[in-house]
Amino acid sequence: DQQVKQNSPSLSVQEGRISILNCDYTNSMFDYFLWYKKYPAEGPTFLISISSIKDKNEDGRFTVFLNKSAKHLSLHIVPSQPGDSAVYFCAASALSIHGAGNMLTFGGGTRLMVKP
Amino acid sequence: NAGVTQTPKFQVLKTGQSMTLQCAQDMNHNSMYWYRQDPGMGLRLIYYSASEGTTDKGEVPNGYNVSRLNKREFSLRLESAAPSQTSVYFCASSERGNNYGYTFGSGTRLTVV
Numbered sequence: 001d002q003q004v005k006q007n008s009p010s011l012s013v014q015e016g017r018i019s020i021l022n023c024d025y026t027n028s029m030f031d032y033f034l035w036y037k038k039y040p041a042e043g044p045t046f047l048i049s050i051s052s053i054k055d056k057n058e059d060g061r062f063t064v065f066l067n068k069s070a071k072h073l074s075l076h077i078v079p080s081q082p083g084d085s086a087v088y089f090c091a092a093s094a095l096s097i098h099g100a101g102n103m104l105t106f107g108g109g110t111r112l113m114v115k116p
Numbered sequence: 117n118a119g120v121t122q123t124p125k126f127q128v129l130k131t132g133q134s135m136t137l138q139c140a141q142d143m144n145h146n147s148m149y150w151y152r153q154d155p156g157m158g159l160r161l162i163y164y165s166a167s168e169g170t171t172d173k174g175e176v177p178n179g180y181n182v183s184r185l186n187k188r189e190f191s192l193r194l195e196s197a198a199p200s201q202t203s204v205y206f207c208a209s210s211e212r213g214n215n216y217g218y219t220f221g222s223g224t225r226l227t228v229v
Contacts, residue, residue, distance in 0.1 A: 002158075004158075006158075009156065034217045036217070041222070041223070042222055042223075043120070043206055043208075043220030043221050043222045043223055044159070044206070044218075044220050045220070046217050046218070046219075049217065089158060089159065091159075091217065093217075103149075103161060103164060103174070104161075104217060104218065105161075106151075106158040106159040106160070107158050108156050108157055108158040109156075109158050
């Protein structure tokens with residue numbers, strides 16, 4: 001059973017509008033969450049992260065929100081740009097127990113398409 | 117500034133053939149990982165190496181073996197390839213406690229016919 005789920009395989013938004021990508025997790029041991037962005041024929045690249053002691057982290061146009069009680073996080077991109085079109089992966093880590101390996105558990109990904 | 121380098125980028129194998137996917141990192145990271153990416157399944161961990169000299173199974177290790185040759189290199193071997201192993205394979209590395217997660221290679225697209 002997938003411990004990290006991204007229930008929307010794809011999302012299409014207009015340039016300049018907000019993109020909201022969602023992610024749910026089941027393992028209450030997860031204490032660190034990350035978003036990765038992946039372009040075709042490239043490896044995923046780190047985008048933004050959040051620790052479980054916070055509920056929001058912002059970096060320029062990207063904001064990640066964490067709702068621990070709901071085991072839910074979301075990535076907001078404002079304003080969306082055509083260059084943001086990519087696959088976005090949510091990932092979670094249990095640093096407290098995986099400190100030796102920093103293992104990440106990934107969701108299935110959401111393909112974002114930003115239309116000009 | 118290469119980061120994580122994977123070879124080859126593409127490979128076609130016949131069922132039953134063997135091959136080794138190579139991965140090297142130049143960031144002096146302790147931990148290295150092999151993931152496979154399949155549509156709708158995200159990235160699933162095959163094997164990882166927390167530090168030089170250690171390897172452990174991940175979520176989907178069956179049909180694979182790994183070798184942590186030294187701190188830089190972590191190879192993935194398919195002894196007898198099966199069509200179910202058709203996938204895109206990513207190698208990654210990280211430093212323990214690094215809040216930026218992994219650095220990924222650009223992937224190897226493997227097709228088993």
